[in-house]
Amino acid sequence: MATMKDVARAAGVSTYTVSAALSGSAYVSPELKARVSAAVAALGYERNSMAQSLKRGMSSLIGLIVSDVTNPFFTEFVASIQNEARQAGYSVLLGVSGHDLDSEEELLGLMRSHQAAGTILCPAGGERDYPPARLPNGKMKVVAADNAAPELGVDTVTLDNLLAAEMAVRHLLSLGHRRIGTVAGFAHQHVSRQRLQGYGAALQGAGLDADPALISHGNFRIEDARAACKRLLGLRERPSALFVANNLMLIGVMQALSDLGVRVPQDISVCSIDDFPWASAFQPALTVVRQPIAAMAAAALSCLRSRLEGDRQPVRHLVFAPELVIRQSSAAIG
């Protein structure tokens, strides 16, 4: 593989000139620039970004850690980040923690060891799981997204999860439902608790008492949600509506409902958080609260970039507004 030295020799200039011409950092005469370009093309030269990063003490890599790519929210988040990052000249190092904190920590270490300029982390844990100052320890900047508590001590980009849940539940209430169950996420995760709190707040706002029996944890997983849904439907007093805390669990819920022969929306109304391609193709089309994923991804990246450029402002918390998309899985109580 050709090195910069080879290019310099071929172009009859010094390595400095090649470096400067390539990165446009300093003025290089048009003529020399042309000679350099010609030599680069002739040799098929490609800059060794390892050497560059080593010298600069920072790479053009961005870490991206999610708990589960398979979750359509993260899928789209990853797609958006990768897209934006590339446009900004960064490459993305993907890590999947599988909702495991140790794995997440290992991944963070990997990102650091690869000298990632920064990392966008979608944390797997709740605020309790992160000892103070564990995250912002070193020169690698991190911004947390999605399941990110303000207590983490880093910039965060999140949905207004409390409001999202409230919107979903208030929608169900407005259709006349009074007995509304919820399939909630991992109890220790910040998003889950926010959404659960929003659920409670909406019920309370309607003058209803929260019945603990109506809360069933599906742990953000298909199988667990299936079981959780069956628990809810096994209740003596069945709920007439279900609020599901994310899209993956919605799959499990719809499977369970189908298994039990319960019709949507005739027998039960369903509303969940997270929109995704199948939601509109599904029969019935699914009523959901949508997250502005692309905007959140863009914000996370631009926040990270501004930190990389030396922004020393106090920690920022960006919160995005959810949007209710009413389709056919929710209907007035029969």
Next chain:
Amino acid sequence: MATMKDVARAAGVSTYTVSAALSGSAYVSPELKARVSAAVAALGYERNSMAQSLKRGMSSLIGLIVSDVTNPFFTEFVASIQNEARQAGYSVLLGVSGHDLDSEEELLGLMRSHQAAGTILCPAGGERDYPPARLPNGKMKVVAADNAAPELGVDTVTLDNLLAAEMAVRHLLSLGHRRIGTVAGFAHQHVSRQRLQGYGAALQGAGLDADPALISHGNFRIEDARAACKRLLGLRERPSALFVANNLMLIGVMQALSDLGVRVPQDISVCSIDDFPWASAFQPALTVVRQPIAAMAAAALSCLRSRLEGDRQPVRHLVFAPELVIRQSSAAIG
């Protein structure tokens, strides 16, 4: 950030000893090893893998280029690769080409410039799009997966796409369908053509002539497939069954069918390639031909690894068997 020198000083040994102890490459006395570990822990040292890669001339990075992460096939493929790669000590650099050849080439260049040990490429183009020897040019090994023609000159890991299509169409034939339409992928992609060929072969095997009007291109995209499906249903002689060439297009097809008020499977049977989580939750549950994604990912990675370890065997083409999963979207002709 602590360097190896710092660790060496703290442990009272030379940098060589630290290096050897850390990588376990040579014998280091247990006592020194312990002193090194202690120093590492005390300083919070993390090895700079940039410097390591620069020195070694090869990094522990693996490139992974897909055309669209959002496609559930790729989503799972990416998840599997990242999982396996990490276990093998590699980190994955993700690239998304968006079905664009220029973008794909740029990404390949990026992987090279990051000194990726190898790259797993899911090509966006057909064999025509790759001039001979464009792929295997240099020390970075590449293995192609999914839409990979043998002509590429690199190891490939693919589904038996021809057979997959045949299985789907033969299944529809066995249910009595005679007028079977297909929503096909990009005409220039290798997978699309293989699947189209399988469709033709199955029809021919049943003594049926292929009617060109029954072939509509959905370009592996939701919106295009929706339009393609509507074209098919606008035919004077409507098909009684549809073979859809991938999962993303299936979304478009189901949307179109729902728009038109056509019931599945009463009015039309549907069978597609690619299984995915929603297929079983959908009403009706969808009949599909499943790809063994995890096995394909594992094969792609182990193939790449063996090349990295110096395997000089001639180019290999690994082909995987599809599996028909009969659910409720296909039924005997009424």
Next chain:
DNA sequence: GTGAAAGCGCTAACAG
């Protein structure tokens, strides 16, 4: 404007 030269942190060949 351009060139020479000094490292970035690490590995491995070589000498002890």
Next chain:
DNA sequence: CTGTTAGCGCTTTCAC
């Protein structure tokens, strides 16, 4: 078995 040392390819002062 352990220490010394010469670079990997690049950026960037510092002199010209």
